[in-house]
Amino acid sequence: MRYSIKIGIVIFLSIGVSIAGELGLITDWATFRGDSLGYSWVEIYTKLNRENFKFLLDSTSSNYVGSLYVDIAIIDDFGKIADSLSYQKPIIIPENQPISQQFKLLNVYTFHLPIGKYRAKIFTSDKIGRKSDSLSFDFDLKNYWANENLFSSIMLSYTAMPSKENTNLDRMGYRMFPNPDGIYDLGSLTLYNYAEFYLRDTTVQKVGIVQKIYADDTLFRSFEPEWRISKKADWFIGGFSVAGFPDGEYKLELQLLDTSGNILARADKNFIVAKHRQIAIAALDTELVDKYRDVLLYLMKPEQLRTFDKLSKEGKVNFWNKFWSDNDPNPDTKENEFYDRYIARWNYVNKTFTFGNTEGWKTDQGRIYLIYGPPDNIEHHSFQISNNSWEIWHYFDKNYYFIFADVLGLGTMKLVDSNVDGEVQDKYWREKISS
Template identity: 25%
Template sequence: MNLRYALLPVLFVSLVAGLVFGQQASYIPLQVDYALFKADSNRCFMEVYLSFYQKNMRYVASDSGFQARFTTRIEIYDGDSLLLAQDKNFVDQVPSMAQITPGRQFLDMYAYKVRQGDYRVRLIVKDLEGQRQGEFEFTPVVHPYPTDRFSISDLQLCTRIMPARGTGRFSKGRFQVIPNPSGIYGVKLPVIYYYAEVYNLAPPGEKGTYTVEAYVTDMEGNEIRRFPAKTYSKKGKDAAIIGGYNIVTLEGKPYNFHLQVRDDDTGELVQKTRRFLMFKHADQFASVTISDFYQQLRLYYQSQPEEKLDEEFNYARYVATDAEKKVWESLNREGKIDFLIDFWKRRDTNPETPENEYRQEYLTLVYYANEHFTIKNKPGWESDRGRVLLTYGRPDQIDRNVSRSNMKPYEVWHYNRLEEGVVFVFADFTGFGDYQLVHSSYSKEVHHPEWEQYLEDSRFPENPTIQDNGGD
């Protein structure tokens, strides 16, 4: 996504770093999940579930107490083509800030009919008061459910299921099905509720029933608990599968929840699996200690696929040493979890607080770079501006050339804390917002003091020299 600046009748626009990057002062962590259900012979219902802790929003004084204003946006892409975009505006009003407890969440759901295909779904939340933002992206693959074969929908994990009072966004038939996008359970959420649908049950025969059974395994596939099977009479060819089990005695770690349904007339068996996380803490949402923070970070990593661990380390390659990069390539999944925790812990700028401010700031800048510096298929964190931002942090000042007709657009980033003051010059040779680093006065970067003449000539040497001033 390109950041476009309006042409101004002045040569330069100068902004301090707090204004330059104020639009992404803090990242809002989002919990997102989705499930597919049968719509018709050609389409599926895709339900997308979103939640985030409202303590991450900024509440300001209002006539009746305090309020937060925020927007949510969902975008669905087929390849690079935007198929759908939907925006929602919200105002959360509370009489007292005491009501914004650590565990209070905003929860919403989107539902659409979609045809077979590979999609990319992007969710964005913007805090209009605090200028915070969060983003989550996933890539669902949609296949219509068969019309002539016993099958089961996706398995939706829930915080609770209760009789519906009228209709609402979480209504499914006679029930209100409240999703749990995070998949986290614990002392305050001790019951794992679930919802699924089965399709094309055989016509009632001698038995005329179907049987539902659920069990839990650890991440190594060992069965930890099996719940009693339940048998139901058939009332049609399709059926909703709803239930819940108390899991509070499970140890705090990730698990898989398995749901299987057997058509008792044919013996056919279908099943689905979902990962969930059991978080065992005296108070799941209490203020955490330093050790609690890293325990939670470990549980988070354990709940993620290995590709997400690789993605986070790739983001951090600009600040990783060659030795660390070499070690990473030799690690298995558990080793990568240990490595990431130690990697961020050693870089924590304030180790006495129960958070890792360095990791939070670094990932915030990754998000900013991807949001503002991405060009076509090249993510912003891999661009020259993204690399400099992630390597050296927020600049103290940015000068932007936005109006000289005889010169390519360029930016000058100032870092007063490096070598008593240095600059980085980025130029857009193509006119499409792809700014390349053409010069820096920092001893460790490309050095080309005659950069201005090449911007006027619209050409630049392929191999600019590196100035060596004795830096490491």
């Protein structure tokens, strides 16, 4: 199933650096079976860097507003325009948000075309700053109606969040922000992917989809298959953490299996892990340096924090690199296990404990998880007439416990008691959650 074109700009926080043209335009694409015989869909994914645009203050709303123009032309093999679109749309920065803060402007454009060879020409411009950027690429629309088992292309994504909407970023009940450059760094440590498969073999009753990761053509990691009853056409959303991956280039391969382990179809997509990517100091903005501080906050001693805050931007980057290097338990190996383990926790808490506008690492549960790691056991106590919900985290090795409760009944779990020195200790905590 594909989606009609719905123009909209998605603003997504970035801790990366512009690496493309004047507006940082980067593109990717994926192809899927069309809605009618002989047709296929192409999805074009674009990313622009908001900080490259010029903004003017709108006196009526106190917001800064920019102007984005996009023109896309799809040229067929005979040099004729098969389809096109163009539009102009404002980019609105909310009040009190810095203009220079780095954000990605992400979008998805879909075209339904006859099977064949095409070229896409994409032109973008900043109407206020008079900057522009353009890219073109060739693509083939495969015949997904052929009498064989086939995978579609693979779409790489930053996220896969449950959604009840039907925008150009939603598919099968999930909001997926595309990752056109295929780079996963400190700010995006989970790789999500979307693909479809088309099964022509009617004798197959059950199929499994497996994700395999290759580095230098050598199998690096393989995940357990996801089994399901076979259909003529189906979809798959996968995901895995890259926190433990060494920096480098990888290939994701999806395999469609029968119950005997035979490969019915496969598709692959390259991606890059760049957690330690070298970034020019002059290009760093305050948002990235602040992110370094956030990540290190619960690991640093008070004197280290004071030292960090006094450093220049370049000094803070050097501090960041030296901190992880000094705490590497096995400096003779390529991996830094301490870094990988902590960043995996960081990624987990921001995915699991984020509530409203509060990021997961800022919550009590997120902080405890980052400092002490995953608990050995969690006792859940749901809401009752006499009291609000609460839970206990146990750490058996150190005989620690932490009690969290929804004190106000609003869904926010606060630390209300513990037996760890320096943490909240309140033997009357039950009274605070009683109705």
